[in-house]
Amino acid sequence: MKFVDEVVISVEAGKGGNGCLSFRREKYIAKGGPDGGDGGDGGSVYIKADSGCNTLVDYRFQRRYRAQNGDSGKGRDCTGPKGEDVVLRVPVGTTVIDEDTLEVLCDLTEDGQVEKVAQGGFHGLGNTRFKSSVNRAPRQTTNGTPGESRNIKLELKVLADVGLLGLPNAGKSTFIRAVSAAKPKVANYPFTTLVPNLGVVRIGQDRNFVIADIPGLIEGAAEGAGLGIRFLKHLARTRLLLHLVDMAPWDGVEPAESAKVIINELEKFSPALASQERWLVLNKLDLVPEDEREERCQAVIDALDWQGPVFKIAAISQQGTEQACQAVMNYIEERQMLEAEDEQLAQAEADRKALLEEEARERLRHYREQMRNRKSGEVEEDWDDFDDDDYDIEVEYVRE
Numbered sequence: 001m002k003f004v005d006e007v008v009i010s011v012e013a014g015k016g017g018n019g020c021l022s023f024r025r026e027k028y029i030a031k032g033g034p035d036g037g038d039g040g041d042g043g044s045v046y047i048k049a050d051s052g053c054n055t056l057v058d059y060r061f062q063r064r065y066r067a068q069n070g071d072s073g074k075g076r077d078c079t080g081p082k083g084e085d086v087v088l089r090v091p092v093g094t095t096v097i098d099e100d101t102l103e104v105l106c107d108l109t110e111d112g113q114v115e116k117v118a119q120g121g122f123h124g125l126g127n128t129r130f131k132s133s134v135n136r137a138p139r140q141t142t143n144g145t146p147g148e149s150r151n152i153k154l155e156l157k158v159l160a161d162v163g164l165l166g167l168p169n170a171g172k173s174t175f176i177r178a179v180s181a182a183k184p185k186v187a188n189y190p191f192t193t194l195v196p197n198l199g200v201v202r203i204g205q206d207r208n209f210v211i212a213d214i215p216g217l218i219e220g221a222a223e224g225a226g227l228g229i230r231f232l233k234h235l236a237r238t239r240l241l242l243h244l245v246d247m248a249p250w251d252g253v254e255p256a257e258s259a260k261v262i263i264n265e266l267e268k269f270s271p272a273l274a275s276q277e278r279w280l281v282l283n284k285l286d287l288v289p290e291d292e293r294e295e296r297c298q299a300v301i302d303a304l305d306w307q308g309p310v311f312k313i314a315a316i317s318q319q320g321t322e323q324a325c326q327a328v329m330n331y332i333e334e335r336q337m338l339e340a341e342d343e344q345l346a347q348a349e350a351d352r353k354a355l356l357e358e359e360a361r362e363r364l365r366h367y368r369e370q371m372r373n374r375k376s377g378e379v380e381e382d383w384d385d386f387d388d389d390d391y392d393i394e395v396e397y398v399r400e
Contacts, residue, residue, distance in 0.1 A: 005157075005234070008099055011086075011150055012045070012147060014041075014042030015145070016042045016121035016147075017038075017039025017070035017071045017080040017123055018141065018143045019125040019129070019142050020039075020126045020127070022034070022075035022076075023036075034128045035075055037073035037074050037077045037080065038073045038079045039073045039126075040070030040079060040081045040082040041120050041123045042069055042082075043070075043082070043086060044067060045088070046087045047090055047094070047106065047108065048089050048114045048115075049108035049113045049114075050090065050092070053090060055156070056094070068086075069121075070123055073124070073126040077126075085120070090154055090156070093156055094108045095154075095155045096153075097152065097153040099151040099152060099153045105117055109159065118150055120148075157234050158198055158212050158234045159237055160237065161209040161328075162209060162332075163234070165235075165278075166244035166246070166283075170244040170245065171316070172244055174316050175213075175242075175244060175315040176199045176211055178316070178318045178321050179321050180201045180202075180211060198211070198213075199211050199213070201328075203329040207329055207333075235356075236357045236360055237353060239335060240278070240332065241276055242281050242324075243262060243263075243281060244281045245283060247283060255296065255299075256304060259300060269363055270356060270360055270363060272356040272359050277331075279311065281310075281324060282310065283314070284315070284316075285313065285314050285319070286317055293312070297310070
């Protein structure tokens with residue numbers, strides 16, 4: 001199954017049914033008067049968040065959705081049936097955007113949330129509506145109005161409290177396997193993770209948070225290199241970023257240099273994302289000689305001039321992971337409590353997330369425009385043809 005996190009579709013609501021022009025005609029009843037009924041309303045188009053959906057792949061193959069038209073009215077004051085509504089089911093965490101105006105129509109963040117995206121047309125009136133004491137035999141009717149039509153973009157962003165950042169093979173998948181029930185693929189080669197993985201981390205009874213494993217970034221990701229550019233937007237809803245650094249890299253690159261690559265790519269992609277709360281997690285210390293561990297860790301902290309929290313772990317053996325998760329849980333609960341008590345702080349957090357999403361959306365739009373320009377030959381470089389389908393990966397996306 002393909003993991004598709006962005007797609008553009010067309011939706012059209014149904015037209016309202018026309019009113020009926022009719023007069024009562026029965027034996028022994030002379031001049032029965034008008035009895036034309038109203039038409040039925042056109043069906044509307046709704047978007048519904050469904051926790052059973054994980055991807056937008058169904059909308060990649062069918063791009064047009066149209067609700068049913070309302071039927072016209074009938075004689076004997078019969079109203080026409082209303083058109084059937086169309087309900088499109090999408091994963092929780094989907095944002096609906098008007099493709100033509102770039103207006104954000106709705107943000108589906110709760111399971112079962114339903115929002116209308118196209119209003120059905122209003123029904124026409126039959127001639128019965130126009131009868132009066134001075135107009136005994138009206139011949140006026142009205143037609144139903146057209147339904148709304150829109151081109152909308154569906155953007156899926158995973159709902160997670162914590163996002164994992166790091167170069168390929170930094171140990172992100174191993175970390176999420178160690179602290180949650182999620183089982184992402186783990187192997188000793190780069191780009192093992194091709195799509196975001198979600199895991200629920202449980203800290204005692206009724207205390208848990210959701211963590212997202214984002215595919216690894218490489219140098220130049222903000223310009224489109226590798227897979228990271230496509231998935232960085234999934235960090236827009238997180239409260240905290242954990243920056244994993246491989247302390248025993250297979251390619252011999254200094255850990256501090258690797259960490260700087262991630263920081264530079266974040267700043268290029270979105271200043272708001274780069275300014276988000278971020279903790280440093282030094283991983284794979286079990287592969288470093290014990291007498292060199294402190295020296296290597298301190299070298300990374302000094303090179304980055306790091307002032308925030310630092311955790312030293314070995315994810316594969318779960319050394320230090322429990323302490324890190326406890327600290328994350330405490331931080332999330334503290335932030336939630338402060339936002340519940342302070343409306344200004346809660347609004348500031350909402351504004352920050354909105355700015356982050358806008359920056360990510362603009363960066364992706366600019367990148368795709370560059371790719372299309374290169375494909376059309378406006379930029380003379382030796383690039384392969386760009387196609388959105390090239391970025392669909394044949395994997396199964398499972399939320400644990």
